[in-house]
Amino acid sequence: MDSTVTQGKVWEGGNKPLDASYGKMMMWFFIVSDALTFSGFLAAYGFSRFKFIETWPIADEVFTHVPFFHGNFPMAYVAFMTFILIMSSVTMVLAVDAGHKMQKNKVIWYMFFTIIGGIIFVGSQAWEWGTFIKGDFGALETKSGKILQFVKADSGERAALRDFAKPLHGERVQHERKNGMWFVGEGSLPSYSLNEVVEGFKANPNILIRTEQINEEGHKTLLNRQESLAKIKRATQVVEGANLVHNEYGHRLFADFFFFITGFHGFHVFSGILINLIIFFNVILGTYERRGHYEMVEKVGLYWHFVDLVWVFVFTFFYLV
Amino acid sequence: MAHEHKLEIFRGLVKFKSNIQKIWGVLAFLCFITIIEVVLGIYKPEGLIKTSFLGMKLLNWIFIILTLVKAYYIAWDFMHLRDENKSLRRAIVWTPIFLVLYLTFITLVEADYIYNVFKEGFVTWDF
Incomplete structure:
Protein backbone atom coordinates (compact mmCIF):
# COMPACT_ATOMS: atom_id res chain seq x y z
CA MET A 1 0.00 0.00 0.00
CA ASP A 2 2.70 2.45 0.99
CA SER A 3 3.74 2.98 -2.61
CA THR A 4 0.31 4.02 -3.80
CA VAL A 5 -0.26 6.71 -1.21
CA THR A 6 0.51 10.11 -2.66
CA GLN A 7 1.73 12.86 -0.45
CA GLY A 8 -0.84 15.62 -0.76
CA LYS A 9 -0.61 17.38 -4.10
CA VAL A 10 -0.38 15.13 -7.13
CA TRP A 11 0.01 17.38 -10.15
CA GLU A 12 2.28 20.17 -9.01
CA GLY A 13 5.36 17.96 -8.76
CA GLY A 14 7.46 17.34 -5.72
CA ASN A 15 6.12 13.83 -5.29
CA LYS A 16 8.52 10.95 -4.87
CA PRO A 17 7.12 7.81 -6.47
CA LEU A 18 8.19 4.70 -4.53
CA ASP A 19 9.82 6.98 -1.95
CA ALA A 20 12.92 7.29 -4.11
CA SER A 21 14.24 10.59 -5.40
CA TYR A 22 14.38 11.18 -9.14
CA GLY A 23 18.15 10.80 -9.37
CA LYS A 24 18.27 7.62 -7.35
CA MET A 25 15.44 6.08 -9.34
CA MET A 26 17.22 6.87 -12.61
CA MET A 27 20.42 5.34 -11.26
CA TRP A 28 18.46 2.20 -10.47
CA PHE A 29 16.95 2.18 -13.98
CA PHE A 30 20.43 2.41 -15.43
CA ILE A 31 21.75 -0.33 -13.13
CA VAL A 32 18.93 -2.71 -14.07
CA SER A 33 19.52 -2.19 -17.78
CA ASP A 34 23.28 -2.50 -17.38
CA ALA A 35 22.78 -5.68 -15.36
CA LEU A 36 20.84 -7.07 -18.31
CA THR A 37 23.71 -6.16 -20.65
CA PHE A 38 26.18 -8.05 -18.50
CA SER A 39 23.75 -10.96 -18.19
CA GLY A 40 23.62 -11.07 -21.97
CA PHE A 41 27.41 -11.35 -22.12
CA LEU A 42 27.57 -14.02 -19.46
CA ALA A 43 24.73 -15.96 -21.09
CA ALA A 44 26.64 -15.81 -24.39
CA TYR A 45 29.70 -17.10 -22.55
CA GLY A 46 27.61 -19.93 -21.11
CA PHE A 47 26.30 -20.68 -24.59
CA SER A 48 29.78 -21.05 -26.09
CA ARG A 49 30.97 -22.99 -23.10
CA PHE A 50 28.14 -25.52 -23.18
CA LYS A 51 28.65 -25.82 -26.91
CA PHE A 52 32.32 -26.79 -26.40
CA ILE A 53 31.90 -28.26 -22.94
CA GLU A 54 34.44 -31.05 -23.52
CA THR A 55 37.23 -28.85 -24.84
CA TRP A 56 36.87 -25.60 -22.88
CA PRO A 57 40.07 -24.39 -21.14
CA ILE A 58 40.30 -24.96 -17.38
CA ALA A 59 40.56 -21.52 -15.73
CA ASP A 60 42.76 -22.82 -12.89
CA GLU A 61 45.44 -23.71 -15.42
CA VAL A 62 45.22 -20.38 -17.22
CA PHE A 63 45.33 -17.82 -14.41
CA THR A 64 48.16 -19.07 -12.23
CA HIS A 65 50.43 -16.06 -11.91
CA VAL A 66 50.97 -13.55 -9.14
CA PRO A 67 53.07 -10.41 -9.67
CA PHE A 68 56.59 -10.50 -8.16
CA PHE A 69 56.35 -14.23 -7.38
CA HIS A 70 57.38 -17.17 -9.49
CA GLY A 71 55.46 -20.39 -9.34
CA ASN A 72 52.03 -21.80 -9.76
CA PHE A 73 49.30 -20.11 -7.72
CA PRO A 74 45.92 -20.79 -9.27
CA MET A 75 43.19 -18.33 -8.30
CA ALA A 76 45.34 -16.46 -5.77
CA TYR A 77 45.58 -13.17 -7.61
CA VAL A 78 41.94 -13.07 -8.70
CA ALA A 79 40.88 -13.77 -5.12
CA PHE A 80 43.04 -10.82 -4.06
CA MET A 81 41.36 -8.62 -6.68
CA THR A 82 37.95 -9.70 -5.41
CA PHE A 83 38.91 -8.71 -1.87
CA ILE A 84 40.17 -5.34 -3.06
CA LEU A 85 36.89 -4.61 -4.81
CA ILE A 86 34.78 -5.73 -1.84
CA MET A 87 36.92 -3.58 0.46
CA SER A 88 36.46 -0.53 -1.76
CA SER A 89 32.74 -1.27 -1.74
CA VAL A 90 32.82 -1.17 2.06
CA THR A 91 34.63 2.17 2.20
CA MET A 92 32.01 3.44 -0.26
CA VAL A 93 29.12 2.44 2.06
CA LEU A 94 30.97 4.02 4.94
CA ALA A 95 31.23 7.23 2.89
CA VAL A 96 27.48 7.13 2.23
CA ASP A 97 26.83 6.54 5.93
CA ALA A 98 29.10 9.46 6.89
CA GLY A 99 27.28 11.58 4.30
CA HIS A 100 23.96 10.91 6.01
CA LYS A 101 25.47 12.22 9.21
CA MET A 102 26.91 15.25 7.34
CA GLN A 103 30.47 14.37 8.37
CA LYS A 104 32.37 15.98 5.52
CA ASN A 105 35.90 14.91 6.50
CA LYS A 106 34.92 11.28 6.92
CA VAL A 107 33.22 11.30 3.50
CA ILE A 108 36.41 12.70 1.96
CA TRP A 109 38.63 10.03 3.47
CA TYR A 110 36.33 7.12 2.72
CA MET A 111 35.89 8.28 -0.89
CA PHE A 112 39.66 8.61 -1.17
CA PHE A 113 40.16 4.99 -0.05
CA THR A 114 37.42 3.86 -2.44
CA ILE A 115 39.20 5.50 -5.37
CA ILE A 116 42.54 3.97 -4.33
CA GLY A 117 40.90 0.52 -4.19
CA GLY A 118 39.45 1.04 -7.65
CA ILE A 119 42.82 2.06 -9.06
CA ILE A 120 44.49 -1.02 -7.56
CA PHE A 121 41.80 -3.19 -9.11
CA VAL A 122 42.12 -1.69 -12.59
CA GLY A 123 45.91 -1.93 -12.36
CA SER A 124 45.65 -5.60 -11.38
CA GLN A 125 43.35 -6.25 -14.29
CA ALA A 126 45.78 -4.58 -16.68
CA TRP A 127 48.55 -6.79 -15.33
CA GLU A 128 46.36 -9.86 -15.73
CA TRP A 129 45.60 -8.91 -19.33
CA GLY A 130 49.30 -8.41 -20.00
CA THR A 131 50.19 -11.81 -18.58
CA PHE A 132 47.40 -13.48 -20.51
CA ILE A 133 48.37 -11.83 -23.80
CA LYS A 134 52.04 -12.67 -23.35
CA GLY A 135 51.37 -16.33 -22.52
CA ASP A 136 53.81 -18.62 -20.77
CA PHE A 137 54.27 -22.07 -22.30
CA GLY A 138 53.37 -21.65 -25.94
CA GLY A 241 50.03 -16.05 -25.77
CA ALA A 242 46.51 -15.06 -26.68
CA ASN A 243 44.74 -12.55 -28.87
CA LEU A 244 41.35 -12.41 -30.52
CA VAL A 245 42.28 -14.96 -33.19
CA HIS A 246 44.70 -17.41 -31.55
CA ASN A 247 44.89 -18.59 -27.97
CA GLU A 248 47.58 -20.87 -26.58
CA TYR A 249 45.42 -21.80 -23.56
CA GLY A 250 42.77 -23.57 -25.60
CA HIS A 251 39.62 -22.55 -27.40
CA ARG A 252 39.95 -19.12 -28.98
CA LEU A 253 36.46 -18.11 -27.84
CA PHE A 254 37.74 -18.34 -24.27
CA ALA A 255 40.18 -15.51 -24.97
CA ASP A 256 37.54 -13.53 -26.87
CA PHE A 257 35.10 -13.68 -23.96
CA PHE A 258 37.87 -13.00 -21.48
CA PHE A 259 38.85 -9.79 -23.27
CA PHE A 260 35.26 -8.77 -23.89
CA ILE A 261 33.70 -9.40 -20.49
CA THR A 262 36.57 -8.44 -18.18
CA GLY A 263 37.31 -5.55 -20.52
CA PHE A 264 33.75 -4.27 -20.33
CA HIS A 265 33.80 -4.68 -16.57
CA GLY A 266 37.20 -2.97 -16.33
CA PHE A 267 35.81 -0.09 -18.35
CA HIS A 268 32.98 0.19 -15.83
CA VAL A 269 35.48 0.29 -12.97
CA PHE A 270 37.46 2.93 -14.84
CA SER A 271 34.43 5.15 -15.40
CA GLY A 272 33.40 4.48 -11.78
CA ILE A 273 36.75 5.85 -10.65
CA LEU A 274 36.26 8.97 -12.80
CA ILE A 275 32.75 9.59 -11.42
CA ASN A 276 34.03 8.93 -7.90
CA LEU A 277 36.79 11.50 -8.48
CA ILE A 278 34.31 14.14 -9.62
CA ILE A 279 32.13 13.56 -6.56
CA PHE A 280 35.26 13.45 -4.37
CA PHE A 281 36.31 16.92 -5.50
CA ASN A 282 32.75 18.18 -5.09
CA VAL A 283 32.78 16.93 -1.51
CA ILE A 284 36.09 18.69 -0.86
CA LEU A 285 34.74 21.90 -2.37
CA GLY A 286 31.75 21.66 -0.03
CA THR A 287 29.10 21.44 -2.77
CA TYR A 288 26.99 18.93 -0.86
CA GLU A 289 27.55 20.67 2.46
CA ARG A 290 25.89 23.73 0.91
CA ARG A 291 23.21 21.64 -0.77
CA GLY A 292 22.29 20.23 2.61
CA HIS A 293 22.50 16.54 1.70
CA TYR A 294 24.99 14.02 0.32
CA GLU A 295 22.66 12.15 -2.01
CA MET A 296 25.14 12.35 -4.91
CA VAL A 297 27.55 10.24 -2.85
CA GLU A 298 24.80 7.69 -2.41
CA LYS A 299 24.05 7.62 -6.14
CA VAL A 300 27.65 7.16 -7.21
CA GLY A 301 27.86 4.59 -4.43
CA LEU A 302 25.05 2.60 -6.05
CA TYR A 303 27.02 2.53 -9.30
CA TRP A 304 30.19 1.50 -7.49
CA HIS A 305 28.45 -1.38 -5.67
CA PHE A 306 26.93 -2.48 -8.94
CA VAL A 307 30.43 -2.78 -10.44
CA ASP A 308 31.37 -4.93 -7.45
CA LEU A 309 28.22 -7.00 -7.88
CA VAL A 310 29.06 -7.68 -11.53
CA TRP A 311 32.59 -8.71 -10.57
CA VAL A 312 31.16 -11.26 -8.12
CA PHE A 313 29.38 -12.91 -11.05
CA VAL A 314 32.31 -12.60 -13.47
CA PHE A 315 34.57 -14.14 -10.81
CA THR A 316 32.24 -17.12 -10.44
CA PHE A 317 31.55 -17.79 -14.08
CA PHE A 318 35.01 -17.06 -15.45
CA TYR A 319 37.32 -18.30 -12.74
CA LEU A 320 35.46 -20.74 -10.49
CA VAL A 321 32.87 -22.69 -12.44
CA MET B 1 16.70 5.05 2.91
CA ALA B 2 16.59 8.64 3.94
CA HIS B 3 14.82 7.75 7.15
CA GLU B 4 16.40 4.94 9.09
CA HIS B 5 18.30 1.70 8.54
CA LYS B 6 17.08 -1.79 9.23
CA LEU B 7 19.83 -3.33 11.27
CA GLU B 8 18.90 -6.99 11.24
CA ILE B 9 20.38 -9.56 8.87
CA PHE B 10 19.74 -13.31 8.52
CA ARG B 11 16.02 -12.70 9.11
CA GLY B 12 16.59 -11.11 12.48
CA LEU B 13 19.09 -13.69 13.72
CA VAL B 14 21.84 -11.09 13.94
CA LYS B 15 21.02 -7.55 15.00
CA PHE B 16 23.59 -4.79 14.86
CA LYS B 17 23.73 -1.74 17.09
CA SER B 18 24.57 0.75 14.35
CA ASN B 19 24.73 0.97 10.57
CA ILE B 20 28.53 1.05 10.62
CA GLN B 21 28.63 -2.16 12.65
CA LYS B 22 26.27 -3.77 10.17
CA ILE B 23 28.56 -2.80 7.27
CA TRP B 24 31.56 -4.50 8.91
CA GLY B 25 29.44 -7.52 9.80
CA VAL B 26 28.30 -7.92 6.20
CA LEU B 27 31.89 -7.48 5.01
CA ALA B 28 33.02 -10.31 7.31
CA PHE B 29 30.26 -12.52 5.93
CA LEU B 30 31.14 -11.72 2.29
CA CYS B 31 34.84 -12.42 2.92
CA PHE B 32 33.94 -15.69 4.60
CA ILE B 33 31.94 -16.81 1.55
CA THR B 34 34.69 -15.73 -0.85
CA ILE B 35 37.25 -17.74 1.14
CA ILE B 36 35.01 -20.83 0.98
CA GLU B 37 34.70 -20.34 -2.79
CA VAL B 38 38.43 -19.98 -3.34
CA VAL B 39 39.29 -22.98 -1.13
CA LEU B 40 36.70 -25.15 -2.92
CA GLY B 41 38.02 -23.84 -6.26
CA ILE B 42 41.59 -24.81 -5.44
CA TYR B 43 40.98 -28.20 -3.81
CA LYS B 44 37.93 -29.35 -5.82
CA PRO B 45 36.64 -32.14 -3.53
CA GLU B 46 36.20 -35.45 -5.41
CA GLY B 47 32.63 -36.04 -4.28
CA LEU B 48 31.41 -32.65 -5.47
CA ILE B 49 32.97 -33.05 -8.92
CA LYS B 50 31.84 -36.62 -9.58
CA THR B 51 28.18 -36.06 -8.75
CA SER B 52 26.15 -33.98 -11.09
CA PHE B 53 22.73 -32.42 -10.74
CA LEU B 54 20.64 -31.16 -13.68
CA GLY B 55 23.57 -31.61 -16.05
CA MET B 56 26.05 -29.63 -13.97
CA LYS B 57 28.62 -30.65 -11.36
CA LEU B 58 27.50 -30.25 -7.76
CA LEU B 59 30.52 -28.02 -7.10
CA ASN B 60 29.38 -25.58 -9.79
CA TRP B 61 25.92 -25.43 -8.23
CA ILE B 62 27.52 -24.60 -4.90
CA PHE B 63 29.52 -21.80 -6.54
CA ILE B 64 26.42 -20.35 -8.16
CA ILE B 65 24.38 -20.49 -4.96
CA LEU B 66 27.20 -18.87 -2.95
CA THR B 67 27.44 -16.15 -5.62
CA LEU B 68 23.72 -15.44 -5.36
CA VAL B 69 24.05 -15.23 -1.57
CA LYS B 70 26.87 -12.71 -1.97
CA ALA B 71 24.88 -10.74 -4.54
CA TYR B 72 21.92 -10.64 -2.13
CA TYR B 73 23.96 -9.11 0.68
CA ILE B 74 25.71 -6.63 -1.61
CA ALA B 75 22.38 -5.45 -3.01
CA TRP B 76 20.45 -5.54 0.26
CA ASP B 77 22.99 -3.98 2.61
CA PHE B 78 25.54 -2.09 0.50
CA MET B 79 23.05 -0.81 -2.04
CA HIS B 80 20.47 -0.31 0.74
CA LEU B 81 17.71 -2.28 -0.97
CA ARG B 82 16.73 -3.51 2.51
CA ASP B 83 15.70 0.04 3.39
CA GLU B 84 13.90 0.83 0.14
CA ASN B 85 10.19 0.71 -0.53
CA LYS B 86 9.00 -2.84 -1.10
CA SER B 87 7.55 -2.20 -4.58
CA LEU B 88 10.72 -0.44 -5.75
CA ARG B 89 12.78 -3.35 -4.49
CA ARG B 90 10.61 -5.91 -6.24
CA ALA B 91 10.66 -3.99 -9.52
CA ILE B 92 14.44 -3.81 -9.40
CA VAL B 93 15.07 -7.40 -8.38
CA TRP B 94 12.47 -9.51 -10.12
CA THR B 95 12.71 -7.89 -13.57
CA PRO B 96 16.30 -9.01 -14.21
CA ILE B 97 15.82 -12.33 -12.44
CA PHE B 98 12.92 -13.26 -14.71
CA LEU B 99 14.68 -12.14 -17.90
CA VAL B 100 18.00 -13.75 -16.99
CA LEU B 101 16.41 -17.09 -16.10
CA TYR B 102 14.62 -17.06 -19.44
CA LEU B 103 17.74 -16.13 -21.40
CA THR B 104 20.01 -18.66 -19.71
CA PHE B 105 17.44 -21.42 -20.17
CA ILE B 106 17.16 -20.68 -23.90
CA THR B 107 20.90 -20.30 -24.57
CA LEU B 108 22.03 -23.28 -22.53
CA VAL B 109 19.47 -25.68 -23.97
CA GLU B 110 20.36 -24.53 -27.48
CA ALA B 111 24.09 -24.84 -26.75
CA ASP B 112 23.62 -28.37 -25.45
CA TYR B 113 21.78 -29.25 -28.65
CA ILE B 114 24.64 -27.88 -30.79
CA TYR B 115 27.13 -29.80 -28.64
CA ASN B 116 25.28 -33.01 -29.47
CA VAL B 117 25.23 -32.15 -33.17
CA PHE B 118 29.00 -31.66 -33.08
CA LYS B 119 29.48 -34.87 -31.16
CA GLU B 120 27.15 -37.22 -32.96
CA GLY B 121 27.28 -35.81 -36.48
CA PHE B 122 29.30 -37.71 -39.05
CA VAL B 123 31.70 -34.85 -39.57
CA THR B 124 34.97 -34.57 -37.67
CA TRP B 125 35.86 -31.19 -36.24
CA ASP B 126 39.36 -32.19 -35.23
CA PHE B 127 41.72 -32.47 -38.18
Missing part, protein backbone atom coordinates in the same frame (compact mmCIF):
# COMPACT_ATOMS: atom_id res chain seq x y z
CA ALA A 139 51.51 -24.23 -28.02
CA LEU A 140 50.86 -25.48 -31.53
CA GLU A 141 47.66 -25.02 -33.47
CA THR A 142 46.29 -27.63 -35.86
CA LYS A 143 44.54 -26.99 -39.14
CA SER A 144 41.13 -27.13 -37.45
CA GLY A 145 42.23 -24.59 -34.86
CA LYS A 146 42.71 -27.07 -32.02
CA ILE A 147 45.50 -26.36 -29.56
CA LEU A 148 48.25 -28.89 -28.77
CA GLN A 149 50.12 -28.23 -25.52
CA PHE A 150 53.26 -29.96 -24.26
CA VAL A 151 53.91 -31.85 -21.04
CA LYS A 152 57.11 -33.38 -19.62
CA ALA A 153 56.58 -37.13 -19.39
CA ASP A 154 58.68 -37.70 -16.26
CA SER A 155 57.37 -34.90 -14.01
CA GLY A 156 53.94 -34.31 -15.54
CA GLU A 157 54.63 -30.56 -15.62
CA ARG A 158 53.87 -28.36 -18.58
CA ALA A 159 56.76 -27.96 -21.00
CA ALA A 160 57.41 -24.58 -22.59
CA LEU A 161 58.47 -24.34 -26.24
CA ARG A 162 61.80 -22.84 -25.16
CA ASP A 163 62.53 -26.03 -23.13
CA PHE A 164 62.76 -28.28 -26.14
CA ALA A 165 62.57 -26.35 -29.43
CA LYS A 166 65.68 -26.89 -31.54
CA PRO A 167 67.15 -23.70 -32.98
CA LEU A 168 67.60 -24.10 -36.72
CA HIS A 169 69.27 -21.66 -39.03
CA GLY A 170 67.91 -20.14 -42.17
CA GLU A 171 65.12 -18.18 -40.49
CA ARG A 172 62.56 -16.47 -42.64
CA VAL A 173 62.39 -12.70 -42.21
CA GLN A 174 59.28 -11.00 -41.02
CA HIS A 175 57.05 -9.71 -43.77
CA GLU A 176 56.63 -5.97 -43.50
CA ARG A 177 54.66 -3.57 -45.61
CA LYS A 178 57.80 -1.76 -46.71
CA ASN A 179 59.60 -4.86 -47.99
CA GLY A 180 56.67 -6.90 -49.31
CA MET A 181 53.15 -6.35 -50.45
CA TRP A 182 52.03 -2.98 -49.10
CA PHE A 183 48.45 -4.12 -48.52
CA VAL A 184 49.31 -7.20 -46.44
CA GLY A 185 50.55 -6.95 -42.88
CA GLU A 186 51.85 -9.65 -40.59
CA GLY A 187 51.82 -9.86 -36.81
CA SER A 188 55.05 -10.42 -34.95
CA LEU A 189 56.58 -13.84 -35.61
CA PRO A 190 56.64 -16.33 -32.72
CA SER A 191 60.01 -16.97 -31.05
CA TYR A 192 60.25 -20.42 -32.68
CA SER A 193 59.18 -21.59 -36.08
CA LEU A 194 56.91 -24.61 -36.45
CA ASN A 195 59.81 -26.59 -37.84
CA GLU A 196 62.00 -25.85 -34.84
CA VAL A 197 59.31 -27.00 -32.44
CA VAL A 198 58.59 -30.17 -34.42
CA GLU A 199 62.28 -31.09 -34.72
CA GLY A 200 62.85 -30.40 -31.03
CA PHE A 201 59.83 -32.52 -30.18
CA LYS A 202 61.09 -35.44 -32.26
CA ALA A 203 64.54 -35.22 -30.68
CA ASN A 204 63.23 -35.14 -27.10
CA PRO A 205 61.40 -38.34 -26.05
CA ASN A 206 60.46 -36.81 -22.71
CA ILE A 207 57.87 -34.49 -24.26
CA LEU A 208 54.24 -35.51 -24.71
CA ILE A 209 51.26 -33.74 -26.26
CA ARG A 210 48.17 -32.70 -24.33
CA THR A 211 44.99 -32.07 -26.33
CA GLU A 212 42.05 -29.81 -25.56
CA GLN A 213 39.79 -32.76 -24.80
CA ILE A 214 38.74 -33.03 -21.14
CA ASN A 215 38.64 -36.64 -19.87
CA GLU A 216 36.47 -38.33 -17.26
CA GLU A 217 38.56 -37.03 -14.35
CA GLY A 218 38.18 -33.44 -15.52
CA HIS A 219 41.77 -33.16 -16.81
CA LYS A 220 43.03 -32.51 -20.31
CA THR A 221 43.81 -35.71 -22.25
CA LEU A 222 47.49 -36.65 -22.33
CA LEU A 223 48.63 -38.61 -25.39
CA ASN A 224 51.39 -41.22 -25.27
CA ARG A 225 54.56 -40.84 -27.32
CA GLN A 226 53.28 -42.67 -30.44
CA GLU A 227 50.00 -40.74 -30.45
CA SER A 228 51.91 -37.52 -29.87
CA LEU A 229 54.23 -38.15 -32.81
CA ALA A 230 51.20 -38.79 -35.02
CA LYS A 231 49.38 -35.74 -33.70
CA ILE A 232 52.18 -33.24 -34.23
CA LYS A 233 51.98 -33.81 -37.99
CA ARG A 234 48.68 -31.97 -37.94
CA ALA A 235 50.17 -28.79 -36.48
CA THR A 236 50.18 -25.81 -38.80
CA GLN A 237 51.50 -22.97 -36.65
CA VAL A 238 53.08 -21.90 -33.38
CA VAL A 239 50.91 -19.93 -30.95
CA GLU A 240 52.36 -17.89 -28.10
